[in-house]
Amino acid sequence: MLSSDGGTATGADGCSHSTVQNGGFPRSEEATCVHRAMTEPSFGFDSIPLTDSEKLRRIVVASAKGFSIGAGLKGGLALFSILVRLRRRRSSAATRKVEMFSNSEAISLAIKETLRYGLFLGTFAGTFCSLDEIIGALGGHRRTAKWRALVAGLVAGPSMLLTGPNTQHTSLAIYILMRAAVLASRCGIKSKRFGKICKPLTWKHGDIFLMCLSSSQILSAFILKEESLPPSYKSFLNKQCGKDAAILQGVKELATGIPFTNLEAIEKYYKTTGVDIKLDPKMKIPCTMVHANQSCGTHFLSFLIEGYKRALPVYLPVYLVPALIVHRQGLLKRPYSILGKGLLGTARSSLFLSAYCGSAWLAFNSFYHTMHLCEH
Numbered sequence: 142m143l144s145s146d147g148g149t150a151t152g153a154d155g156c157s158h159s160t161v162q163n164g165g166f167p168r169s170e171e172a173t174c175v176h177r178a179m180t181e182p183s184f185g186f187d188s189i190p191l192t193d194s195e196k197l198r199r200i201v202v203a204s205a206k207g208f209s210i211g212a213g214l215k216g217g218l219a220l221f222s223i224l225v226r227l228r229r230r231r232s233s234a235a236t237r238k239v240e241m242f243s244n245s246e247a248i249s250l251a252i253k254e255t256l257r258y259g260l261f262l263g264t265f266a267g268t269f270c271s272l273d274e275i276i277g278a279l280g281g282h283r284r285t286a287k288w289r290a291l292v293a294g295l296v297a298g299p300s301m302l303l304t305g306p307n308t309q310h311t312s313l314a315i316y317i318l319m320r321a322a323v324l325a326s327r328c329g330i331k332s333k334r335f336g337k338i339c340k341p342l343t344w345k346h347g348d349i350f351l352m353c354l355s356s357s358q359i360l361s362a363f364i365l366k367e368e369s370l371p372p373s374y375k376s377f378l379n380k381q382c383g384k385d386a387a388i389l390q391g392v393k394e395l396a397t398g399i400p401f402t403n404l405e406a407i408e409k410y411y412k413t414t415g416v417d418i419k420l421d422p423k424m425k426i427p428c429t430m431v432h433a434n435q436s437c438g439t440h441f442l443s444f445l446i447e448g449y450k451r452a453l454p455v456y457l458p459v460y461l462v463p464a465l466i467v468h469r470q471g472l473l474k475r476p477y478s479i480l481g482k483g484l485l486g487t488a489r490s491s492l493f494l495s496a497y498c499g500s501a502w503l504a505f506n507s508f509y510h511t512m513h514l515c516e517h
Contacts, residue, residue, distance in 0.1 A: 191274075200270045207266030210467065212259030217462035219251035225454070254304075261303040268297040312371055360501055364393050381451055381498050383444060384431070385410045391430050392505070428506040437506040441499050448495030456490045 191199065226247060272293035276285050301310060329339035341347065362369050363378050367389075370378070382389070387406035394401050404420045407430060411418050416433045424430070432440035460483040464472065472479050 196274045196278075200267055200274065203270040204263045204267030208259040208263030211262030212255050213466035214462055215258040216251070216255035217466060218458055219255060221458040221462070223247060223251060257304045261300055264300040264303055265297050268300060269293045272296050312374075356497075356501075364389065364396060377455075381448065381455075381494060382501075383448055383451065383498065384502075388430060395424060395427055395430065427509045431502055431505060437503065437510075440506075441503045444499040444502060445495050448498050449491050452491035452494040453487065455494070456487045460484075460486045460490075 223244070227244065269290075270293075273289055276289040276292060280289070301313070304310065326339055326342050329335040330343060332339075363375075363382075367375060379386075379389075384392075385407075387403050387410050390403050391401060391407050394403075401422055401424075404422060408418060408420055411433050418429065418433050420430060428437055435443070461480075464479050464483045468479050
C-alpha cells in the first residue's frame, strides 16, 4: 500500500520498500509505470473476504487506476520528450537533417505508446485482481492466501504483449524480477526460517558493496563492450559520460593495449572546443586524453558542474510527473510538501549521477597515477 507521503510502499505481506530511487539510476519509463501501478492501494489483496459488489468494485478500480497510471506516466514522459525535441529543432538546423521522423510522426507514436501502456497496466491490474478474487472464492481466502497471488500474477504477466507483440521488454522483465527478489529478501530477513540465510543483506554498507560490483560491470561493458548494452541505456550513458565518441574509443584502445587509431580525431575534437593539444602515441600522460590540459582535480570539479546540468532534465520528469499523476489528491492538500520532496529528490539524484560519472573519470586518472603509469 502506498503511504500518504509517497515515500514507501507496503505490500500485502507487510514488507515495505521505497517507491523512489533517490541517488540511483533513473528507472525506464516502463519500470516506473509498473512500479507505480503495483504500489497502488487497490492493487493489493486482503485476507478478509469482500462482498460481491466490493469485489467488482475492486477489480474495476484496479483496472481504471492501472490504465490511468500507465497512460499518465507514459504520456507525461512522452510529452516531455516531444517538448525537448521541439526545442532542439528550433535551436539546431543541423538536427533537422538527421532526424529519423517528423514531429507529427513522433506525436502519433507517443499517443500509441501511451494507450498501449495504459491498456497493459489496466489489463495487468484487472486480471490480477480478478484471478485473486476467483481463486479466493473457489478455494477460500484463508486457505489460498499463501499462493493465489503467485498464480494471479503468473496469468496476468502476458498482458505485457499489449505494449506491442513485436516489442521485447527484457529490461522491464528483469527489473520486475529484481524488485521481486528485493521484496523476497526483505521478507526473508524477518522470517524465522530464512533469517540466517538473508542475514548478509543486513550488513552495514552491504548496499555500497553491491553498488560497486554493479558499477564495475556496467562501466567496463560501456567502454570495452558497448554493443552489449541496450540501445536506450547506451544512449543514456553516452550523454551522461560527457565525452566524445573519439575519446571513448581512445580509452578503449588504451585499456585493451591495442595500437591507437584515432588520436588525430581526439585532437580534432579538442580543437573544436578551443583547446590545441598534441597527444603522445606512447601515452606517457594517459589522462590528457580525457581532460586535455586540465589537471585531474580541476577536471573533476568542472565535470561535476556540467554533469549536474545534464542530469537535471533526466530526473525532473521522473520525479514530477509521478507527483502530478499518482499524488494528485495529496497535491491539492499539501502541494509544497509533495513538490518540495520531488525537487529535493531531483536535486539529490542529479548530484548522484554527476558525481558517479565524475568519479568514474577520476578513478581512471587515479589508476594510472597510483600504478606509476603516468608521468604527469
